[in-house]
Amino acid sequence: MGKIIVTGASGHLGTAAIRHLLDLGVQPGDIVGVVRDKAKGAALAELGVELRLGDYDDAASLPSAFEGGEKLLFVSASSMDNTLRIRQHAAVVEAARNAGIKHIAYTGIAFGEKMTTGLENVHLATEYMIRTTGAAYTFLRNGFYLELLVNEGTAGVVEGGTVISAAPSGKMNYVTRDNLARAAAVVLTREGHENKAYELTASHPFSYDEYAAVLAEVSGKPVVHKALPAPEAVSAMVAAGVPEGGAGFLIHVVDAAIERGEFGLPSDDLANLIGDAYTPLKTAVEQALNG
Ligand SMILES: NC(=O)c1ccc[n+]([C@@H]2O[C@H](COP(=O)([O-])OP(=O)(O)OC[C@H]3O[C@@H](n4cnc5c(N)ncnc54)[C@H](OP(=O)(O)O)[C@@H]3O)[C@@H](O)[C@H]2O)c1
Structure with a gap:
C-alpha cells in the first residue's frame, strides 16, 4: 500500500486524524504529515510519522509533499479569505492529481448545498474541482465544531x-472535532467509502x-x-x-x-462511521x- 498523506498535520483536526489512523492500525511509516513548519509537527515525528514541508500558497512545494501518496486527507485551509482559499485549494487538488493520488478525502462543510452563509462556496467549489481529477473521493462534510x-x-x-x-x-448539529478526525481516519482505512459524500453532523x-x-x-x-x-x-x-x-x-x-x-439538519452519517466513539x-x- 502507498502512503496516506495528511495535510494540515500541525492543526487540531490533522493531528487528531493522524492519531486515529495510528489507533486504527496504520503503521507510522505509512503516514506523511504535511506541515508548513516541521517544529509544529514534532509530536507526530516522535511517533514515527514522516513530516514533509508543503504550503498551499506555494504550489511548487506540493509535488514533493505528495510524492508516493496513495490516499490524501486534504484538510481545508484556515484563511478567512474564501477567494484566496479557492486558489490554495486548487493548488492542492492539482498537485494531488499530478502525484497520482488515488483517493482524496476532503474536509468540507455539512449540508453546504442548503447553506447561505458564504462559507459553503469554497467547499462546494473544491468538491467539484476534486471530481475533475478522476481520483476517488470522499467528501467529509464536517459539521461545525462543538x-x-x-x-x-x-x-x-x-x-x-x-x-x-x-x-x-x-x-x-455541532459535533466534536475529535469525532470528525476519527471519521476521516475510518474512511481512509476501511473499504467502501470511495465516491461518497457524508454529512458529518449530530x-x-x-x-x-x-x-x-x-x-x-x-x-x-x-x-x-x-x-x-x-x-x-x-x-x-x-x-x-x-x-x-x-x-x-x-x-x-x-x-x-x-x-x-x-x-x-440531522444526519446519522457520523455515528454510522465511528460507532461507539460518537x-x-x-x-x-x-x-x-x-x-
Ligand atoms: N467545522 C468547523 O467548525 C470548523 C471551524 C474552523 C475551521 N474549520 C476548517 O477546518 C480546518 C481544520 O480545522 P482545525 O481545527 O484543524 O484548524 P487549525 O487547527 O487552525 O489547523 C489548520 C491547519 O491548516 C494548515 N494550513 C493553513 N493554511 C495553510 C497553507 N497555506 N498551507 C498549508 N497548510 C496550511 C495549518 O498549518 P499551520 O499550523 O502552519 O498554520 C494547520 O495545520 C480549518 O483549516 C478550516 O478550513 C472548520
Missing part, C-alpha cells in the same frame, strides 16, 4: 448562569435552550438561555471577553444561519465540566 460552544470557557458560562445567543429556537441537533438545560443538568446549577437581538448579543459577548470580530461572526453569521435552520452533547459537556 468546541465552539463546549470549551474551556464552559465552566464560566455555568457560573454566570446564562447562555447568550441571537437564535431563539434554531437548532445546532444525529440529534439541539437548540440553545436544550444546550442550557444540559449545562444545568450536568453541573447541578441553574443555567438558562437568553436570546437577544443581534446587536445586544454581540455587546454581551464582547463584555464577556469574546473579541469583537469573533462575536460579530458568531452572532451575525452563525446564529442567523442557525435561526434559518441551516445548522439544524460523542453526544451531554458527554462532551461532562468531559468539559468534570474532566
